[in-house]
Amino acid sequence: DxxxxxxxxxxxxxxxxxxxxxxxxxxxxxxxxxxxxxDPGLSKAVLTAFKILYDNGLIYKDFRMINWCPKCLTTIADIEVEKEEEEGNLWYIDYPIKGEDNYITVATTRPETMLGDTAIAVHPKDKRYKSYIGKTAILPLIGRELPIISDERVDTEFGTGAVKITPAHDPDDYEIGLTYNLKQINIFDDRARINENGQKYMNLDRYECREKVIKDLKTLSLLRKIEKHSLAIGRHDRCKVVIEPRISEQWFVKMEPLTEMAIKVVENHDIEFLPKIGKR
Structure with a gap:
């Protein structure tokens, strides 16, 4: 109100x-x-359209990966995310292998999100890691056991070819997590501060947490090296704050049935586009 x-x-x-x-x-x-x-008339029209779509099974609620602005405290559409290449770092972190005096090294651009890791993934054809598949790694700083899985979506050219999987905070990891039924551990609150899942890092801002995690990894001699790395950073087009990928319950619209109808009226020339390039 x-x-x-x-x-x-x-x-x-x-x-x-x-x-x-x-x-x-x-x-x-x-x-x-x-x-x-x-206006009351428009508000009624929105509610009427929503009900029609819902009754026809075209609107539904689900948990999905969305773009979250920790400043505006709202979900934003992909079109509202501005991505620009920025200079950052690639941190190489050693994850101990359970029951062995050995490590598997992963590279990440976001060491703070390791608090939410639930697996490590390698490419099934990567000979360097054949013997690691099926073993268990131990998540540094937290102690959580992580299965080492193989997936063809892993880029063997990125970092060491072994990647940490954080299903609750990365769109690609989210998809891999669904494939292998991995646990989704959210480590951020609405303002991108560490929540209770971050244990001793709780209440730290995401960037403060990054610095603390790096410091602690160095103390444990688990930070192998740091390299300069260029990456695309997504920012909210309004406030310019870096967006946070997160899993949230939202309303979604099934677009395929709707796009089929839209394409049909264009193909039947019921709707004409000027200039013609708009037809694409």
């Missing part, structure tokens, strides 16, 4: 200014049919 109240206050303050600007720009509209997003 408070949000709706603020929305109407904004409309009363700025709405008429925008309309007058449009008129000065020469926009030819039927101003008697002007509508505002929160």
């Amino acid at each position: 408070k949000f709706l109240e603020r929305a109407w206050q904004w409309k009363e303050r700025y709405g008429n200014i925008i309309i007058e600007q449009l008129k000065k720009l020469g926009c030819s509209c039927d101003w008697e049919r002007e509508r505002f997003t929160m």
Whole structure:
């Protein structure tokens, strides 16, 4: 209710200014049919459309990987994420092998997310790791046992060819996690601070946690090396804060049945695109 109240206050303050600007720009509209997003008629139309889609099985709730802005505290669409190449680091971390005096080294651009690791993955055809598949690694700093699995989606050219799998905080890891039924361990709260799953790192900001994790790994002689690495960082296009991939329960729309109908009207020339390139 408070949000709706603020929305109407904004409309009363700025709405008429925008309309007058449009008129000065020469926009030819039927101003008697002007509508505002929160008008009762439009709100009813949204609810009606939602119910129709829901009754037809086109809208559903599910847990999926989404883009989360820890500043605006909201889910944002892929189109709202600005990705730019930035200079970062690649940290090489030794994970002890259970019952052996041996390690498997993984490379990561986000050492703080290792607190949520639930597996290590290698490529099934990578000869360097044939003997490791099926063994168990121990997650440094936390002590969790991690299965070493093989998956063809692993890039043998990235880092050491062995990667940590963090299903709750990486889109690719999320998909691998679904394949192998790996546990999804969320380590962040809504503001990207470490939650109780991070144990002694709880309440640290994600970047503070990174520094502390690196320091602790060095103390344990488990940080093998650090390399400069260029990577694409996603930021919220409004506040410019780095987004956090996370699993959240959200409403989703099944697009395939809807796109089939849309494609059909275009192919039947019921709708024409100008310029023609828009038809693609």
